[in-house]
Amino acid sequence: DIVMTQSPDSLVVSLGERATINCKSSQSVLTSSNNKTYLTWYQQKPRQPPKLLIYWASTRESGVPDRFSASGSGTDFTLTINSLQAEDVAVYYCQQYYTTPHTFGQGTKLEIK
Amino acid sequence: EVQLVESGGGLVQPGGSLRLSCAVSGFNFSSSWMHWVRQPPGKGLVWVSRISSDGTSTSYADSVKGRFTISRDNAKNTVFLQMNSLRDGDTAVYYCGRYSSGYHAVDFWGQGTPVTVSS
Secondary structure (H helix, E strand, O other): OOOEEEEOOEEEEOOOOOEEEEEEEOOOOEEOOOOEEOEEEEEEOOOOOOEEEEEOOOEEOOOOOOOEEEEEEOOEEEEEEOOOOHHHOEEEEEEEOOOOOOOEOOOEEEEEO | OOEEEEEOOEEEOOOOOEEEEEEEEOOOHHHOOEEEEEEOOOOOOEEEEEEOOOOOOEEEOOOOOOOEEEEEEOOOOEEEEEEOOOOHHHOEEEEEEEEEOOOOEEEEEOOOEEEEEOO
């Protein structure tokens, strides 16, 4: 199984500042057939289902504010939230869709200072 | 509007069974692969299972293999998760999700249904 490891487990950031969350996969999630990286980021607020933020490691889902950006390739990925807003308080998960089981990272809890 | 509505959760004793349903609307269900994930209380998301659009291909997490069965009825726009031999560790909120073949990711999740396994 591919192990997804996020860091940090929790993060406290001031309003208007930048939050950075890392995700590392135990093997590459790059698909050679189409050169796509099957790495996804979700946001989950309390008592809500996950919400898709980013797919293909760096492509923002429609409607997601552009303060959310992501990068990475191979096995190392980053989600960046610029100009942190109060509504960004949530747990953020990375997940790989390269192969089953489609493992998640353990989650990163983002709070406001 | 895309909608996924899970049902069938509840309280069950260890060793018991439950059948979860996920009724969908607002998209072409028969062309969509579907996934189930779960979230134990206070913990993170865990992928459980997925099924192909025609139901011929399924996959499971090792923790549920042999106990859970995913299936679908394309005529009724519904995906199911039959859960047998339930254990305390299966206690969680269960979410179904629509897989987008364009994004290679689940792009929409239902609101979830809670399952509690306890004596």
